[in-house]
Structures are given as structure tokens and as C-alpha cells.
Amino acid sequence: NGVTLESVRQSLIRQEDTIIFSLIERARFPTNSPTYNESYVSTPTFSGTLVHFVVKEAEALQAKAGRYANPEEHPFFPDNLPPSVVPPYNFTEVLHPPAASINISKDIWDMYFKKLLQLFVAPGDDGNYASTAASDLVCLQALSRRIHYGKLVAEVKFRESPGEYEPAIRAKDRDALMKLLTFESVEEAVKKRVAKKAMVFGKEVTLNNDDNKGKYKVDPSVVSRLYGDWIMPLTKLVQVEYLLRRLD
Numbered sequence: 001n002g003v004t005l006e007s008v009r010q011s012l013i014r015q016e017d018t019i020i021f022s023l024i025e026r027a028r029f030p031t032n033s034p035t036y037n038e039s040y041v042s043t044p045t046f047s048g049t050l051v052h053f054v055v056k057e058a059e060a061l062q063a064k065a066g067r068y069a070n071p072e073e074h075p076f077f078p079d080n081l082p083p084s085v086v087p088p089y090n091f092t093e094v095l096h097p098p099a100a101s102i103n104i105s106k107d108i109w110d111m112y113f114k115k116l117l118q119l120f121v122a123p124g125d126d127g128n129y130a131s132t133a134a135s136d137l138v139c140l141q142a143l144s145r146r147i148h149y150g151k152l153v154a155e156v157k158f159r160e161s162p163g164e165y166e167p168a169i170r171a172k173d174r175d176a177l178m179k180l181l182t183f184e185s186v187e188e189a190v191k192k193r194v195a196k197k198a199m200v201f202g203k204e205v206t207l208n209n210d211d212n213k214g215k216y217k218v219d220p221s222v223v224s225r226l227y228g229d230w231i232m233p234l235t236k237l238v239q240v241e242y243l244l245r246r247l248d
């Protein structure tokens with residue numbers, strides 16, 4: 001089949017649009033801390049935060065609709081998901097089967113709530129907790145898809161030069177694998193491009209030509225930082241995990 005490093009990079013570039021728009025949508029709301037406070041939700045059947053509740057219930061619904069039959073999708077709460085009600089689609093098998101056991105959703109969840117959110121959301125409370133949780137869900141799913149896409153990136157890299165990767169895989173040498181799969185110049189380009197996209201997508205659009213006064217819906221330098229400090233490192237972690245299992 002026709003996956004190349006070029007084509008997977010094109011997909012990562014396209015996914016930047018989705019991620020940046022999702023951040024812009026979340027940034028419409030202030031922090032809204034009750035969304036993340038366990039004492040806010042009261043039901044005898046669920047204990048946890050509102051965002052946990054919304055993500056779990058949304059995943060149950062989407063599981064029924066077949067979302068997780070796609071190897072590119074990874075639920076945050078994989079335990080006890082209901083079965084799909086739709087017939088299976090025959091997705092082409094590109095990944096090495098042990099890939100299915102890799103799910104770093106927990107790390108993505110922690111990164112998003114403990115690190116990212118406070119960097120691009122203004123403090124405050126406007127009562128829109130349900131919409132806030134719904135926006136978080138969209139961000140989390142976009143980030144998860146991008147980060148787990150590292151499986152495919154790693155597969156393509158392995159296929160292009162198995163001889164380079166095999167010794168490091170056999171030696172279980174994570175540092176060597178990390179070096180092999182890293183392209184500094186690509187990472188620099190990603191950071192610049194996402195900042196530029198944040199400028200373009202996050203501009204106020206008016207009919208006059210008034211300039212934007214340097215105001216954007218999410219700070220372009222923050223988007224660049226999210227990618228450099230969190231999104232790309234987790235994508236690389238997925239690549240290392242994948243490669244370590246590539247010869248199993």
C-alpha cells in the first residue's frame with residue numbers, strides 16, 4: 001500500500017488544523033474550574049469530574065457507532081466500552097499487530113489537564129461547564145489521534161530502513177531509537193508552521209482592513225510551545241513504544 005513518510009507527514013500537517021481549531025474553541029471559555037472538580041457532579045452511579053463523565057459517556061456512544069474499530073482511534077476509558085452496533089469495516093492492516101496494545105491516553109489526559117489547559121485558557125468562570133467539557137473532549141480526541149499516529153509514522157520509518165532500526169530494537173535501546181526517529185529540522189518547521197496557523201486561524205475577520213492589533217484567539221507562541229514541549233515528544237514516545245515491539 002502507498003503510505004510514505006511524505007504522506008504521513010501530510011496527514012500530521014492536516015491534523016494541525018483540527019488541533020488548532022479545537023484549542024480556539026476551548027479558549028472561548030474561561031477555565032471553568034467546576035468542570036474539573038469532583039464535588040460538582042452528584043449521581044449515585046458515577047463519581048468523578050464533569051469532564052470525566054462527558055468523555056466517558058461520549059466514548060460509550062461513539063463505541064456503539066463503531067469509532068474504536070478504527071485502529072487510529074484510542075479511547076481514554078477503554079474499560080467496559082459497549083460493543084459496536086455497526087458492521088465492521090475492513091481497514092487495511094498497515095501496523096504490526098502488537099501496536100494495538102499501545103495506548104498512552106492516560107499520559108495525554110494528564111498532559112492536557114495538568115500542563116496544556118492553563119497555558120491557553122483564561123482564568124475565570126462563566127458557568128458554561130457542559131460546553132467546556134464538550135470542547136475538552138474535542139481537543140483530547142484531536143490530540144490523541146495525532147499522538148497515536150506516531151505508530152504509523154514509526155512503521156513507515158521502519159519500512160524505509162529496517163537495517164538501521166533492527167539493532168536498536170533488539171538491544172531495546174530507547175535512546176538510540178529516539179535519535180534515529182528524530183528530525184530536528186522537521187520539528188523546527190512544525191513549530192513555526194503551527195504558530196503561523198494560529199495567527200491565520202485565530203485572527204478577527206472583519207470587512208474593513210483594520211489590523212488585528214496582535215490579538216489572536218490563542219497565542220501563537222503558546223501553540224508552538226504546546227507542540228514543542230508536549231505534542232511532539234508524546235508522538236515520539238509512541239514511535240519508540242511501537243518500534244520496541246516491531247520485531248515481536
Ligand SMILES: O=C(O)C(=O)C[C@]1(C(=O)O)C=C[C@@H](O)C=C1
Pocket residue numbers: 009012153181182183184186187190231232233235236
Ligand atoms: O515527521 C516525522 O518524522 C515525525 O516523526 C513526526 C514528528 C512530529 O511529532 O511532528 C516527530 C519526530 C520528528 O523529530 C519530527 C516530527
